[in-house]
Amino acid sequence: MTITKSLLSRRTFAGLAGAAMIAVAMPAQSFAAEVTIPIIVKDTTSFYWQIVLAGARKAGKDLGVKVPELGAQAETDVNGQISILENAVAGKPAAIVISPTEFKALGKPVDEAAKSVPIIGIDSGADSKAFKSFLTTDNVQGGRIAADGLAAAIKAMTGKDEGDVVIITNTPGAGSLEQRRTGFLDQVKTKYPGLKVVADKYADGQATTGLNIMTDLITANPKIVGVFASNLIMAQGVGQAIAENKLSDKVKVIGFDSDDKTLGFLKSGAIAGLVVQDPYRMGYDGIKTALAVSKGEKVEANVDTGANLVTKANMSEPKIEALINPKVK
Numbered sequence: 001m002t003i004t005k006s007l008l009s010r011r012t013f014a015g016l017a018g019a020a021m022i023a024v025a026m027p028a029q030s031f032a033a034e035v036t037i038p039i040i041v042k043d044t045t046s047f048y049w050q051i052v053l054a055g056a057r058k059a060g061k062d063l064g065v066k067v068p069e070l071g072a073q074a075e076t077d078v079n080g081q082i083s084i085l086e087n088a089v090a091g092k093p094a095a096i097v098i099s100p101t102e103f104k105a106l107g108k109p110v111d112e113a114a115k116s117v118p119i120i121g122i123d124s125g126a127d128s129k130a131f132k133s134f135l136t137t138d139n140v141q142g143g144r145i146a147a148d149g150l151a152a153a154i155k156a157m158t159g160k161d162e163g164d165v166v167i168i169t170n171t172p173g174a175g176s177l178e179q180r181r182t183g184f185l186d187q188v189k190t191k192y193p194g195l196k197v198v199a200d201k202y203a204d205g206q207a208t209t210g211l212n213i214m215t216d217l218i219t220a221n222p223k224i225v226g227v228f229a230s231n232l233i234m235a236q237g238v239g240q241a242i243a244e245n246k247l248s249d250k251v252k253v254i255g256f257d258s259d260d261k262t263l264g265f266l267k268s269g270a271i272a273g274l275v276v277q278d279p280y281r282m283g284y285d286g287i288k289t290a291l292a293v294s295k296g297e298k299v300e301a302n303v304d305t306g307a308n309l310v311t312k313a314n315m316s317e318p319k320i321e322a323l324i325n326p327k328v329k
Contacts, residue, residue, distance in 0.1 A: 036066040037065050037290045038096050039097040040098040041069075041070070042099050042101045044069070044070075046233070049071065054326065055279065056097065057069065067287055071084065075233075085098060094117075095119070096118070097120045097287060099123040100175065102173045103174065108128075114128070114130030118293045120134075120290045124176040137277045143182060146180065146230070146273075147192065150195075150252060150254045151191075151192045151195060153252035153272035154225050157249070164221060164225060165188070166201065167184055167199070168202075168210055169230050170203055170205055181200075181230060207240070210229065213237075215245070235265075240270075242265075242270040243270040249269075255273070256275045256276075258323075272311065274324075275307055280326045289303075
């Protein structure tokens with residue numbers, strides 16, 4: 001009996017020791033819960049937002065973070081984005097990165113979400129002070145850059161920075177777009193007194209609407225010499241209108257952001273310039289910042305991710321090439 005107990009004791013000890021050795025040998029992260037940080041964009045079908053998601057995806061791989069890629073299929077689907085945000089919060093992630101579709105409408109939802117999880121903003125703001133950090137282009141400055149580019153293009157065409165110009169905004173109420181509009185209008189007013197803004201139009205988020213608005217404007221006012229289309233979708237529509245009406249030598253267009261279509265218009269002359277942001281950096285640094293916040297680290301409250309004017313003359317420069325042809329996959 002004594003022999004049996006002794007044998008059992010040795011076996012038990014050996015088993016426990018073996019288990020302890022296995023536990024020591026296993027990597028520590030296998031016992032830790034996977035860190036999840038969703039990113040919520042305005043429109044998952046847009047090339048611009050696909051670049052943002054590509055940056056976030058790469059950050060997830062580099063940092064060992066699970067990054068669900070979320071968003072509505074149109075920038076006008078405000079209620080859809082609110083529901084996506086609420087569902088993301090319910091999943092209890094480490095943090096959430098979001099680009100609000102509309103400044104006013106997303107204010108309270110962001111406030112509510114921030115009671116449960118750290119919120120990082122990118123690209124566009126919301127009527128909330130709950131963001132732990134906000135990464136975006138200085139969109140007011142982006143509007144100023146657009147005004148400078150348009151004035152230069154008009155002067156190159158006519159010999160003077162004078163004439164009737166228009167601005168077409170994708171949708172009303174979007175924080176980044178309103179800031180671009182403000183920057184553009186202020187710059188024209190203070191720096192280019194010879195330019196007269198004869199139309200200040202809002203569309204509905206569809207490129208075909210931008211095309212129709214532009215077609216109507218040039219029909220009603222053949223003296224128009226310049227246009228600022230303040231986002232990618234409007235640049236697509238306006239560029240198409242200029243190309244179809246063969247007006248590239250009479251009307252200069254500055255767009256915002258780029259894709260294959262708008263770069264094609266830039267090469268053909270239908271568009272004179274594109275103000276290009278760094279959406280890949282927004283996505284990557286958004287996740288990186290969110291992870292830091294989730295660990296209790298101190299981060300910058302506001303980060304300017306920059307903007308550059310791309311023209312046919314500089315589009316082959318290495319710095320510009322990297323911005324207009326990012327690695328999406």
